[in-house]
Amino acid sequence: QALGVQSIKQSTYVLASTQMKAAASSVLAGRSYQCTVSSRSLLGAPTWQLQVSRAHAEFRKTSTPSSSSRRPFSSVAQNGWGVSLAHEEFRRAIMKSEHIDEEAVEEAAEALVKTVLEGNTQQFNALAVVLRTMMPPNSGAKVRGPPPEATLERGSLLWSEQEYQDGPQENLRQLQGYEADYARLVARSPEGFRDPKVLACALDLAVAYLKNYSIDKADSLYTATESYCLERGLPWDVKWLQDCATLRCKQARQLEAAVLLEEVARRTPPHPATLTNLGTVYNMLRQHDKAQEYFEAAMEVAGHDEPEKEDLWNIGIAKKHRGEYDEALPMLEKALKSWQEDAPDDDVTLAKLHDTVGSCCDLMGKHDDAIGHFSQARLLYGRSIGAESPLYGSACEGLAK
Numbered sequence: 001q002a003l004g005v006q007s008i009k010q011s012t013y014v015l016a017s018t019q020m021k022a023a024a025s026s027v028l029a030g031r032s033y034q035c036t037v038s039s040r041s042l043l044g045a046p047t048w049q050l051q052v053s054r055a056h057a058e059f060r061k062t063s064t065p066s067s068s069s070r071r072p073f074s075s076v077a078q079n080g081w082g083v084s085l086a087h088e089e090f091r092r093a094i095m096k097s098e099h100i101d102e103e104a105v106e107e108a109a110e111a112l113v114k115t116v117l118e119g120n121t122q123q124f125n126a127l128a129v130v131l132r133t134m135m136p137p138n139s140g141a142k143v144r145g146p147p148p149e150a151t152l153e154r155g156s157l158l159w160s161e162q163e164y165q166d167g168p169q170e171n172l173r174q175l176q177g178y179e180a181d182y183a184r185l186v187a188r189s190p191e192g193f194r195d196p197k198v199l200a201c202a203l204d205l206a207v208a209y210l211k212n213y214s215i216d217k218a219d220s221l222y223t224a225t226e227s228y229c230l231e232r233g234l235p236w237d238v239k240w241l242q243d244c245a246t247l248r249c250k251q252a253r254q255l256e257a258a259v260l261l262e263e264v265a266r267r268t269p270p271h272p273a274t275l276t277n278l279g280t281v282y283n284m285l286r287q288h289d290k291a292q293e294y295f296e297a298a299m300e301v302a303g304h305d306e307p308e309k310e311d312l313w314n315i316g317i318a319k320k321h322r323g324e325y326d327e328a329l330p331m332l333e334k335a336l337k338s339w340q341e342d343a344p345d346d347d348v349t350l351a352k353l354h355d356t357v358g359s360c361c362d363l364m365g366k367h368d369d370a371i372g373h374f375s376q377a378r379l380l381y382g383r384s385i386g387a388e389s390p391l392y393g394s395a396c397e398g399l400a401k
Helices: 005-013 021-028 052-062 073-078 083-093 102-118 121-134 168-187 196-211 215-232 236-250 254-267 272-284 288-301 309-321 325-342 347-363 367-384 390-400
Strands: none
Touching: 102 121, 168 196, 196 215, 196 236, 215 236, 236 254, 236 272, 254 272, 272 288, 272 309, 288 309, 309 325, 309 347, 325 347, 347 367, 347 390, 367 390
16 A cells, blocks of 8 residues: 555654654664564554565556656656655655754753752653654664673772772762763763773772662663673673672672572682672571582682681671571681781771671670670771761661660
8 A cells, every 4th residue: 555645744753653653762772774663554554564665666566657658757756656755755754863953962961961960860861861862863884793802800990999998978089080080981982881991990880889889870880781791701791790799689689699690600610709609698598508508618619728717707607697606606706806917907897797796696695795796896887988888777786786
């Protein structure tokens, strides 16, 4: 059925209407030029498919008169034969940048900057969607192959290596400085997350967010970078899986964290860090026997004939949860003492150990000892990461009990 010229003209200007929502989505998302639509047509017909090349072919078969009565194409179009003219109208309607109002884009972008500075998330989300939908289609653009190979060097991950123990205000100042550096880097890279430096810095900044309990910000980065890291393979995929598992634990989504870590174990040879992380997750899931097995396996893979301070801490936690307090408490106290000797300035780790020892003492009925440990944990958390941290709240909860 040949569509009339006027109807096709109307359809090109209401491309984002309900009837052609699927077509609008494919065009605005930058998918290929071939536009196959399955919906109610504007003419009220049942389901139809719009394929430009096919429409052109139908026109050639049905509208070509005998050689003696042929007329110029322009007169054919003017007399309403129309399919080829419709083809031309539709083609012009989806050409790159044909009808984009640059002033509107600039105004929206300027407003977007203002929403960031003012923290207006509602308007930011709306503007981000509007700007994305105004982007021209990328049909005809060069097809991109696999991303360029690039290594992920631990030494280049500087932001995540900071301890962030200088108090909440200084920690925030540092973090905002890194955010500004990253924004400038992204602004200079037209490839976005396909640029290995941009991708590496995204993973770096995400761990910095985790250390500062900026959970929502970290989640945004991991959501945005997932496909790019998994596409690159080792070591990018393992880095993403491990760090995202840490995020899921902080979000109290331990089952998802376990799935991610099991995938890490499947992709890589046995490693103490992976086994320890699995033990930690299963401890949180109250599968304490399984957790202890992973902790002991980590110690074996690491080649420790005798448990070191990390092993004492992990296995001690598992035994505490299993109700083996008489075995757990000496291990935890020994881990705390070793850390105080080896890293006396590591306030956060020492606070975590005091919290764990205090919890074990409380369960054993040694409440005076528990009060001392919880009080010390609260002090260390308060001066290093601040009272806004959930860790500080945990120490306060133990002390209140």
